[in-house]
Amino acid sequence: MVMRDLTIGTKVGLELLTNKWHALTLCNLTATPVDFMVLRNRVRGISTLKLLTVLAKLEQLGLVVSTPDYAYGLTSEGVILKRDLAHLEAWGNRVITEMA
Known part of the structure; x- marks a missing residue:
């Protein structure tokens, strides 16, 4: 399948x-x-x-949850995205190392 345009989901991500x-x-x-x-x-x-403002947006996206005493934590979706960010960072670090 050839991607001709970004999907709405890709744009949000x-x-x-x-x-x-x-x-x-x-x-x-x-x-x-x-x-x-x-x-x-x-x-x-x-x-x-x-x-x-950032926390409100992340909460709206279902990535962060807040408690009544103003503490914030990741939802299960947030944990998955954080893991994906770590993979993306590792990939970027490998690319930089290989370019050097």
Whole structure:
């Protein structure tokens, strides 16, 4: 099968992956919820408002879950995407190494 255009699903996935704050936030979360301020310190360079916006978007996409006391963790889908991001990073690292 030849791909002639990107599907809507591909576009959504690429939009998520190409936004550094989305990717960094996902990479700094686990299935065990972490306090918002702990997460805020892990994701360097992001404002509090931007992090809240990113978390709301990731929650809307079903990748993150929040608790009543403002802790955030990955859903099972979020864990899968985080694993996929790690594979993508490993691939990129191999490409860079081979180019050197």
